Amino acid sequence: MKKWGQKAAGLCSAALTFAAVVCVLGRLSVLPPWDAAFTAAGFIMPGGAAEALRTDILEEDEEDDGASHIEPPSGADSRPVSSVPENSSQKSQNSSAANAQQGTVSTTQKADVKEMSIVNAGVQYKNIWVKNSNKNHGIDIPGELKKQPAVKIAKNAGPQVLIYHTHTTEAFAGDTRSRDASKNVVAVGERIAAQLRAAGINTIHDATLHDYPSYNGSYERSKVTVLNNLKKYPSIQVALDIHRDAMGTSGGTRIKPTAVVNGKKAAQVMIIAGCDDDGTLNHPNWEYNLRLAVRIQQSMADQYPGLGRPLNFCNRKYNQNLTKGSLLVEFGTEVNTLDEATYSGELFGKALAAVLNKLT
Known part of the structure; x- marks a missing residue:
């Protein structure tokens, strides 16, 4: 022994x-x-x-400059197309014609899929978890919760929230890349926007295409979109960049992060709050974004346990220097279904509305 x-x-x-x-x-x-x-x-x-x-x-790493090592799957329609209209919830009139026009990229090979719930990782405070990959900055969750975000919402007034998509063509199981707004992350953004509007929070959903026909440079193009909206609507307090993630193993198994909420399966959600860890990112106000992120993480954990993956606090910018209420949010991965992702959008929208309603 x-x-x-x-x-x-x-x-x-x-x-x-x-x-x-x-x-x-x-x-x-x-x-x-x-x-x-x-x-x-x-x-x-x-x-x-x-x-x-x-x-x-x-x-898959989410690069700041849009020059990610991950390119959209081959076979995408290379013809330039116009941007998807703002507040788009339109459905295609003819599905086969729409696929040709919208540049849908279908998954042709079935990979093994491992479904899991990614929770309880990183730094914990009660039911909140934060994954901190910074070298020079720690995370004091209760301390951040006590700090006031630089967000003041005016109800039933001018636009308060901007939802946009740096990688607009990111889609889900079956069609991993699509320019059809009813199949990609735009559909998730519209669910979020609907919940905010229902709560009396005026929301702009800009579905401009930033990652097609060129994927590289997506963040530079989405930066222009954000700045244009801020100029047009100076009342905007919060800017959310909505994405979907991609995860797998070296053996080719794809990871499907899910949670069951009210008896229904939802794609897990990950909030990313960037930090200027060494002072080289030109991102001086990152702490304000973190304050908002931690409150939203708490709201998700309180209302829908298991919905949120640990908050990702990392040394990145992601255009989050453009406002003091900017965050990037990932919904599921490419093997989650569209229904799971849009359901998560609805739940996240409710959790976000609960936070913003306290910041009036």
Whole structure:
């Protein structure tokens, strides 16, 4: 027994040492792909360190400049098209003609799908979890909750919230990329907007296409869209960039993050709050965005336990320097269904409205 205990202690020590190295390398951004993704996925190792270390989750990185290493699937219609109209909830008149015109990209090969709930990772305060990948900034969740966001909502007044999409063609299971606003992240944004409007919060949903025909440079183009809206509607307090995520393993298995809310399956939601960790991002007001993000994370956790993945607090900008109420929000992955994603949009919209109603 003594020898077994010594071996067990040695194994645990080795696992913890390896985990420490992974964390340090992750902060230095020199991890190999599976290690970087393991850290990005937000898994912790309370008792199953060895098992967790074998979980090679790959999470596609969301680049600030739009020059991501992940390009849209091949086979997309390369013909230029006009932007989708604002506040679009239009359905295609003819589905086959719409697919040709809207540039839908269907999934042609069925990959293995692993469905899971990504929760309880990172720093915890009550029912709130935050994944902090910054090197120089910690996260004091209760402290952030006590701070007042720089958002003041005027009910039944001019536009208060802007919803837009840097990667507008991101879609879901079956059609992973589509310019059809009824199939891509625009449909999710419209569900969010509907809940905000129902709460008396005037919302602009700008469905301008930013990632087609060129994916690179998407963030520069969406920056122009945000600035144009801020100029036209100076009353805007909050700007939300709505995306869908993509995750998988090195073996090709795709990850489907889900939660069951009121007996119905929903795609999990991840809020991203950028931090100017070393002062080089020209993002001086990031703390205000974080204050708002933590409140929304709490609202989701209180109303819909399990809906939110841990809040991602990272060294990125994502055009969040344009207002003091800017956030990026990911809804599910490319293997979640459209119904799961739009249901999450509805729930997130309600949780967001509850927060903004207290900031009047």
